[in-house]
Amino acid sequence: MKKIIYMFKEMLYLIRKYKLYFLAPLLIMLVLLAFLAFYLGPSVVISFIYAGI
Numbered sequence: 001m002k003k004i005i006y007m008f009k010e011m012l013y014l015i016r017k018y019k020l021y022f023l024a025p026l027l028i029m030l031v032l033l034a035f036l037a038f039y040l041g042p043s044v045v046i047s048f049i050y051a052g053i
Helices: 002-018 021-039 042-051
Strands: none
Touching: 002 021
16 A cells, blocks of 8 residues: 555656646546556456446
């Protein structure tokens, strides 16, 4: 869990440093998708991709 928090803090730091605010929603969704894939298993992510959501 510490690594996830560290990655999230680094991501926010880079967004602020380089003023890439338009990328924030995309990066946050990618982090959440990675969280789902890691903790719930890849079958959950595959079902969302197959459904087209």
